[in-house]
Amino acid sequence: MSDHNFPKLHNATWPGIVGKGPDSEPVISLDTMLESTAAAEVNGVKFDGVDIGxxxxxxxxxxxxxxxxxxxxxxxxxxxxxxxxxAPIWGGPAMGSKEERATFVEMVKKSARFASKLRELGVRPNGVVRIDSASKPEAWAEDPAGNTKLIAETFRAACDVAAEYGESLAAEGEICWGGMQSWKTMIDTLEAVDRKNIGFQADMSHTLLYLLGYNRPEDRILPLDFDWNDRETLDAGLRTLTDALRPWTIDFHVAQNDGTVHGTGSHDKTGRHCLATDPNGKLDIAYHAGFWLRDGNGELTKRFNHICWDGCMFPNEVMTKPDTWNDILAAMIKVRDAHGWKA
Known part of the structure; x- marks a missing residue:
């Protein structure tokens, strides 16, 4: 085991909510998520923190x-x-009406203020405010150019209010968000925003689906007849993807995916988060995390001081088992051992 102490290892608390509810499973309380995270331990190493919704x-x-x-x-x-x-921006699509877009910006403003207060209190030494377009790919596809312009205008306004509180915004790339459903549409959107305090939140599960062109077949990277046993082609595809998005990446989720989409409750289908030990997982977690954490020359980017595990839409039975969090922590430790640093 290395003596690396960066990046810090975080667990996400919002999987206790996302995909839960009356038409799925009961929400897992914040206290339970916090206590489960704090209790996890592998060879004396514990989680350093949490990311919260x-x-x-x-x-x-x-x-x-x-x-x-x-x-x-x-x-x-x-x-x-x-x-x-x-930031809870889903009440106002970023490409919606003037009123809806104003609601989106107001939610970002409130979130940035909340985040800055946590920073002032000393409990939040690093991190950003996460957003998405809160818009469906099908609606975006009705007018790609016009809707991308609207999303960019909304994101610009959101960046400006976030900047008032010293915060940056990370747009999460996920196949279920219009204007963000492929690696190319994601880059187009970020470039159109043209603000210094916006970047990309990469999630290893969600970005794997970018390779397959879900919700945007013309942007597929892997061949249609791709065989998951062809690791050379997989790595080449991931290098194409990460080389394009890494310069934008300011927040990072470690995750596993089995190459399928999944949705529970009211959450749209997106890249399935799998357990770190899932035998059907297509990623070598520690190895492929390096595609994001190191540049094209293999040098550490050190763009962010913490990484986070996101396990949205795991069944409650799985999320309430201590072994689940210990296995996840073990995977996170391997990532830091391979791509971390001492500071």
Whole structure:
């Protein structure tokens, strides 16, 4: 085991909410997610922190400053820090009406303020505010140029309000978000925003689906007859993808995927998050994480000081087992051992 202490290892709390609800499984409380994260341990190594979603029922985005301090105290009391936060922007599509786009920007403003308060309290030494377009690929495809322009205008306004609080925005690449459903549409959108405080949030599960062209077949990278046993072609495809998106990447999720899409509850189908030990996983987690964490010459980029595991839409039975979090932590440690640094 190396003596690397960066990047910090975080677990996400929002999988306790995403894909849950009345038409799926009960929400797992924030306290349970925090306590499960804090309890995980592998050979004396523990998670350093959590990334959190700023939405009900875990978080009241409009809570008082005293409430934010209580949250900070709760997290730090468990020996954890807070990193990236997720803005609840789904009530106003970024390519929607003027009123809907204003709602989107207002949610980013509230989230950036919340995030800055956590930073001031010392519990959040790093991290960004995560967003997406809150728009469906099918609706975006009705007018790609016009809708990309609208999304970019909304994102620009969101960047400007985030900058007031010293925050940057990370747009998550996921096949279920219009204007972000492929690697090429993602780059087009980011380039159109033209702001210094926006970047890309890469999730190893979601970006794997970019290779297959889900929701944007013309941007497929792997051949139609691709065989997952052909690791040379897989690696070449991932290098094409990561070389294009790595310069934009300011936030990173370690994850596994079995090459399929999945959705539960009200969540649209997207790249299936698999357990770190899933035998059907198509990624060599530690090896392929290096495609994102190192540049084309193999040098560490050190673009972000923490990495996070995202396990959205795991069954509650799986998420309440201590072994689940220990296995995930073990995978994260392998990533840091291979691509970390001492600071």
């Amino acid at each position: 700023l939405f009900d029922p875990h978080i009241d985005l409009d809570m008082s400053d005293d409430g934010i301090k209580k949250l900070a105290d709760k997290v730090s009391g468990l020996g954890l820090e807070i990193g990236t936060v997720v």
